[in-house]
Amino acid sequence: MEGFMSIDIFIIILATGVRLATPFLLAALGEMFVQRSGVYNLGVEGIMMMGAFAGFFATLQQGSPLLGIIVSLAIGALMGLIMAFVSVTFKAEQGISGIGLYMFGWGLSGLLFRLYVGGVTSIDGLKPIAIPMLSDIPLIGQVLFNHNVLVYTAFLLVPLSGIVLYKTSWGLNIRAVGNKPEAADTLGVSVVKIRYQCLIVGGMLAALAGAFLTIGQANMYADNITAGRGFIAIALVYFGRWSPWGILLGSLLFSMADSFQSMVQVLGINFPYELAVILPYMVTIIALAISYGRVWAPAALGKPFERGTRG
Amino acid sequence: MKKKVLSLILAALTMLAFTGCAAKPAAETAPQKTDGEKIRIALVLPATVDDMAWGQSMVEGLKAVQKSMGEDKVEVAISEKLGNAVDAGAAIRQYATQGYEIIFAHGSQYQSVLNDIAKDFPKTTFAYGTGFATQPNIFAYDPQAQEGGYLLGILAAKMTKSGVVGIVGPVESGDAVKYNYGVQQGVAKGKADVQTRIAYTGSFNDIVGAGNLAKTQMSAGADIITGSSQQAVGAVRAIGETKGNYWLSTDMDQSSIAPDHVLASQVYHWEKVVNKIIDLRKQGTLGGQHLTLTLADGTIEFKYNEKLADKVPAEVKAAVETAKQEIISGKLKVELPKK
Structure with missing residues (x-):
């Protein structure tokens, strides 16, 4: 209605969008490393739930969100390790084992919550940190520089992941293992080791995404707290064509559309709410559909590595 | 020697395991x-x-x-x-x-x-x-969620300072539609120029989404917020972190989540x-x-949060009480959306 496009509203939409993009960015960047190494982990959602619970529980017990972050990273690494054990060492079908991990994470996080907490319990989570100087810049300051530490971490991880993937030898190894594992193997790169490392990093980032939901957003825990965000993150890896900047674009597009549709609803603009809530999905799918062209994927994605066979 | 000790421990463990198993079903079947x-x-x-x-x-x-x-x-x-x-x-x-x-x-x-x-x-x-x-x-x-919704709506309209009451809804169906419609009518009755803004998350259990929607509601001006379904606890928590905003709960008394922010509740018995x-x-x-x-048969209760009861002026309480009695006596019928 009146003043809908006022500058204040615009800033709120953008700042909220930046905040909402965080869990997608964290989980999708982690999954990007996993898929770049030739494995897809559909258990991201389950790892997020475990990370969400672990972060929440540690914060509840010790009153320190920072400890919550550390504990959730450890749990995420463990969940990644489980996935690596099943899908890399035992070469299980990745889709099935990922779904298994998802269900395991959902069930276990719910069970642990029931056993050790039970009921709605609030915590004091992370507080926004206004970055000195930068947060005073008109517009941009409010949008970008007044968030909690995990938001900054997620956005800093974008260029960092780019550097790791394209400018370091570890990144080169990851890309080699994901594209031509047999060639990498011949050159003395351990396919198994790289895939283990990527699954562990992916697990840690997924758990961090989950922890962001509990200690950086909701400040509480409830069953199924992720509500499908892990699966959206996996879709965003495809959307972003396995590149950090593509994932940033996809996460922001989705979250900004989400933030925008919430505001459209709140301001009572005459628009069916059913269409509003699917707007983020629609925008993302349309963007994906019209931007096709160079469709590239890690060549060995989803194929367990067997020495002596051609991928 | 070591082997002996080990086998002893194993035997003891096995025994323990068996007694554990044996004890359990007995306890379970007893009450039957x-x-x-x-x-x-x-x-x-x-x-x-x-x-x-x-x-x-x-x-x-x-x-x-x-x-x-x-x-x-x-x-x-x-x-x-x-x-x-x-x-x-x-x-x-x-x-x-x-x-x-x-x-x-x-x-x-x-x-x-x-x-x-x-x-x-x-x-x-x-x-x-x-x-x-x-x-x-x-x-x-x-x-009849609209009945308590109506009372909460009157309360909201009279208590808001910004003139905006926000609803964080789940999915536009069933209980939520009736409740929201009741709140809307109550707000309109309570004060003519107060706006009710309804938004939905599209989910019943996305507590993070509900929390974010509540934040958006508040940033756009709402200072009293309500909403039904299990995801609502996320919104209550989000409001609990702010100052000067209130939540009105439905289904249950949710004041334990945010004791200083839940003003009143519609409770189902x-x-x-x-x-x-x-x-x-x-x-x-x-x-x-x-x-x-219904309110009339006592299965729906309207309840203030005792801790905040003194924040609600007597004349506001009186207006709510009058409406409550009118609903109970049948003099006032809170409308349902026509569909």
């Missing part, structure tokens, strides 16, 4: 022997037993019944997290097969699944809600509904009735 006129009730929930909302209010109702009738007279079995109606169907069928006499499927989404199952178990009583369509052995229960179904069944009525929860 007292079976006389025991009523066996099963409950299927979309979310959890401790969701501080829709599900928990029903669990507390069943527990109250169990307490008043005696633990040995009422058996209650609960399956939770069955938001998916197909999974819930499997659980409902299993309960019916196991001989549970009354099965509550606590959600409007279970209506069609119950219709299918109830035919195969003509002697079992089924109940679901929010709903109104019944079958010979299906009760539909139907909280399921105990009476459950008792009524038990009595009707005893009299031979297995279903077929549409049971409403």
Whole structure:
């Protein structure tokens, strides 16, 4: 209605969008490393739930969100390790084992919550940190520089992941293992080791995404707290064509559309709410559909590595 | 020597394990022997037993019944997290097969699944809600959410400073539609120029989404917010972190989540509904009735948060009380959306 496009509203939409993009960015960047190494982990959602619970529980017990972050990273690494054990060492079908991990994470996080907490319990989570100087810049300051530490971490991880993937030898190894594992193997790169490392990093980032939901957003825990965000993150890896900047674009597009549709609803603009809530999905799918062209994927994605066979 | 010790420890452990196993079933079967006129009730929930909302209010109702009738007279079995109606169907069928006499499927989404199952178990009583369509052995229960919503709406309109009341809704259906419509009418009645802004998350259990939507509501000007379903706790928590904003809860008293921010609640008392179904069944009525929860029969209670009671001026309380009495006496009928 009146003043809908006022500058204040615009800033709120953008700042909220930046905040909402965080869990997608964290989980999708982690999954990007996993898929770049030739494995897809559909258990991201389950790892997020475990990370969400672990972060929440540690914060509840010790009153320190920072400890919550550390504990959730450890749990995420463990969940990644489980996935690596099943899908890399035992070469299980990745889709099935990922779904298994998802269900395991959902069930276990719910069970642990029931056993050790039970009921709605609030915590004091992370507080926004206004970055000195930068947060005073008109517009941009409010949008970008007044968030909690995990938001900054997620956005800093974008260029960092780019550097790791394209400018370091570890990144080169990851890309080699994901594209031509047999060639990498011949050159003395351990396919198994790289895939283990990527699954562990992916697990840690997924758990961090989950922890962001509990200690950086909701400040509480409830069953199924992720509500499908892990699966959206996996879709965003495809959307972003396995590149950090593509994932940033996809996460922001989705979250900004989400933030925008919430505001459209709140301001009572005459628009069916059913269409509003699917707007983020629609925008993302349309963007994906019209931007096709160079469709590239890690060549060995989803194929367990067997020495002596051609991928 | 070492081997001996090890085998001893193993033997001891095995013994422990066996005694552990043996003790358990004995404890579980014991209470069943007292079976006389025991009523066996099963409950299927979309979310959890401790969701501080829709599900928990029903669990507390069943527990109250169990307490008043005696633990040995009422058996209650609960399956939770069955938001998916197909999974819930499997659980409902299993309960019916196991001989549970009354099965509550606590959600409007279970209506069609119950219709299918109830035919195969003509002697079992089924109940679901929010709903109104019944079958010979299906009760539909139907909280008149708009009644408490109306009262909360009046309160909101009179208490808002910004002139904006926000609703964080789940999905535009069933209970939420009735509740929101009641709040809207109450706000309009309470003060003419106060706006009600309704927004939905599109989910019943996305507490993070509900929290974010509440933040958006507040940033756009709402200072009093309400909303139904189990995801609402996320919104309550988000409001609890702010200053000067209030939440109005429905389904249950949610003030324990944010004691300084929950102003008042609409509380459902399921105990009476459950008792009524038990009595009707005893009299031979297995279903077929549409049971409403209303302010008039005490199944809906309007309740202030005692801690914040002094924040509400007496004249506001009086206006709410007048409306409440008018609803109870039937003088005032809170409208439902026409669809």
